[in-house]
Amino acid sequence: MASAPSKLYADDVSHVVVLLDTNPFFWSSSSLSFSHFLSHVLAFLNAILTLNQLNQVVVIATGYNSCNYIFDSTTNLNRNFENGRMPVMSSSLLHKLEEFLIKDEQLSKEEPEGRINSSLLSGSLSMALCYIQRVFRSGSLHPHPRILCLQGSPDGPEQYVAIMNAIFSAQRSMVPIDSCYIGTQNSAFLQQASYITGGVHHKPQNLDGLFQYLMTIFATDLHSRSFLHLPKPVGVDFRASCFCHKNTIDMGYICSVCLSIFCKQHKKCSTCGSVFGQSQSEAASASDKKRKTPET
Amino acid sequence: MAGRHVTKQAKYKTRTKDPGTPGQKHTKEPPRLNLTNNQNENFIFEFENFSDLQDCRDFIGKLHPDEQPSAADLELRIKLLLEDSELQKLHKQFALSGVLTEAEFWATRKKLLNREANKKRKQRPGFKSAMLEFDRTNKKTFNLTPETILQIFSEKPAIHRAFLTYVPKKMSEEDFWTKYFKAEYILSTRNSHVAAAEAAEDEELAVLLKQDDDIVASEARQKMRRIDPTLNLEADEWDDYTHLPRDGIKEIMPTTDSPYRRSIAKEINRHSAAVLEGRVVDVLELKDTKAKAIAEALARSKQESSTKGEANGYTSLSRMIEIEDLQGPNNLPPPLLGINDARDYFDSNASGAEQMKCSLSMQEAYGSLRDSISMIKAKGLNLIKDPIVNPQVANQVFDDLTHSITTTTKHHNIGKNPLLDSWSRGVFSSSFQSHIQDSEGQQATKIIYAITSNSFAMFPKNIITKKMDKMDVVV
Secondary structure, three states: OOOOHHHEOOOOOEEEEEEEEOOHHHHOOOOOOHHHHHHHHHHHHHHHHHHOOOOEEEEEEEOOOOEEEEEEOOOOOOOOEEOOOEEHHHHHHHHHHHHHHHHHHHHOOOOOOOEOOOOOHHHHHHHHHHHHHHHHHHOOOEOEEEEEEEEOOOOOHHHHHHHHHHHHHHHHOOOOEEEEEOOOOOOHHHHHHHHHHOOOEEOOOOHHHHHHHHHHHHOOOHHHHOOOOOOOOOOOOOOEEOOOOOOEEOOOEEOOOOOOEEOOOOOEOOOOOOEOOHHHHHHHHHHHHHHHOOOO | OOOOOOOOOEEEEOOOOOOOOOOOOOOOOOOEEEEEOOOOOEEEEEEOOHHHHHHHHHHHHHHOHHHOOOHHHHHHHHHHHHHOHHHHHHHHHHHHOOOOOHHHHHHOOHHHHHHHHHHHHHOOOOOOOOOOOOOOOOOOOOOOOHHHHHHHHHHOHHHHHHHHHHOOOOOOHHHHHHHHHHHHHHHHHOOHHHHHHHHHHOHHHHHHHOOOHHHHHHHHHHHHHHOOOOOOOOOOOOOOOOOOOOOOOOOOOOOOOOHHHHHHHHHHHHHHHHHHHOOOOOOOOOOOOOHHHHHHHHHHHHHHHHHHHHHHOHHHHHHHOOOHHHOOOOOOOOOOOOOOOHHHHHHHHHHHOOOOEOOOOHHHHHHHHHHHHHHHHHHHHHHOOOOOOOHHHHHHHHHHHHHHHHHHHHHHOOOOOHHHHHHHHHHHHHHHHHHHHHOHHHHHOHHHHHHOOHHHOOOOHHHHHHHHHHHHHHO
16 A cells, blocks of 8 residues: 555554444433533544644544544644633534534434434445545655544444444555443444454443543554553454344355355345346255365 | 957946946046047046056057157157166156056156157268278279268278279279279288389389379378377377387387388278268268269368368367366356446345434534534543543452353353462452552552543552552452
């Protein structure tokens, strides 16, 4: 990829793309209030920017209907304070976030039925990767990029392929995806994303200390990580669920065309409609028989 | 068949329900043979034991005209058995031991038989691979059959052409053949002077004596046009391989001084080409076995094949060299990936997610989110009760992290580092205990807080040094 080590400023300069979950349905049911969450995150972003003068931070809001960039430290050079309460950058972030939420609400069409729907993680991941690709191509020198997902909404199964594609392209371009899951159950998507891309996944136990978790685990640059003991996943759940009965299975059948997973053998793939050839399997078994005869 | 009659004792019945011999209890179904005639009438025979039944059934099965295979079928079956050792084993196990009758055994393999039969039909008889050899002695007995004539014509295009031009306008068929064998004899003597003398006397003979170089060359040119242009023809100059050091020959032989050797090589190649080409004209199909008819038929078929070859160009060539075994099944349409509804694909993964209820409507949810933003805007970052890192919470967080790190490192067996466990636990808990005790921790937390405040530039260095001293004491 374009990210040759020689192109980095130094090995400890980071370019962090933070994906902020702004799913209103999750936050209205969460134990941690959104305002508390934001104050933790804002402090954390400030901390990253001050850890190294060359560090950069980009924030992307992962909404319910849309995603958008709400903060970019490369364009936001004003690090002064606004009326003594908070830095200009924090207030501009909040302002953008408010605008984003209004737009996001306008985009929504129907009320969610019962369960909390997922936020558009696949969209924000793609935006983050696009941004990082631009950074790679920006010039001769650039900081080492990484992605941090601050996610609370449950996994959106309909985004599965899009998210997995984003994960694999991140893996290809050597961009680690760190993830901090603040929802109730753990997210299989984020676990796999961090596992595949070599990032860190953590689910904080005590959300009041979120800032500390963020600082201890996610603030350090990629170079320093090699010297630190960071939480490792005890195990990542790689098991898949079958598409026919939605059961989690250890072994199953996979469509050779679309890779749909089934717990039983079917004559036809219910997803892509491929007919699993009878004649071919017959021929194969016949030739197998023939091949085996000399051994017996 | 051992004999024409098999005699076994049996009871004849009209219905199966009839009781057997009175007083005798049957624990098992008695061996019965049920026969149906053309009028759909049933004849039931009850035998004393199963072997009797078997014998009778076999006997009747053999008598039955439907089950008598034709000679061709039998040949096919034998061929299949010879080719497939597994089938042979099965046949031995079932058909020969009498578990299944022959007909039953082959009934299940109709497909196999049909396939074999189809294969057979495709094959056409070819030429004998033996070369034409006429006794080139003084004795002159020639045996000309239509078969031989066809072979002469296809292997010697010059003779074929001469025959077409001279017979029957200039000479009779018999004369032609006499002249042909005379030429053949003269050639066999390898005496070029005699050949020249004879040719001067008889112009027809001269034509027959001439080598068919021009025809071969024109044919070769025609073939060249159909050859894959990527082929390296320089490597083998026509039929002549003598310019290449082969077969252990160290020296390249001079080609000019051995015209006969060359002609023999050409003859052999021509012959093999004719054999490979196969029989384009079926002599047996031609009712008229006269040489004239054969010659004309051959000329016609040559014309056809050449025009066909020209028309098809390279495609005909590629089809010619298509080997059945190497071809993939091309009748299967490529399956298309057509996901109609993405939800079908992904809904399965939703099962893992617990159904979290959301009581708020959309407006309420967005409203509460916006409220919290405006709240943080109004109150600034001091929203959380000062400080952002609560010492007690911080202690819990460190305990949690230490625990998870130590358990996973132990789990992964990467480094059994007892220091990590004891040090982190001891240091952090005691250092934070001290924070609580002397409230200096409150100032320490300003490290983070300072970033958001004006005092960032004048970050009190002495706090850090103090803290470091304390840590040293603890360690």
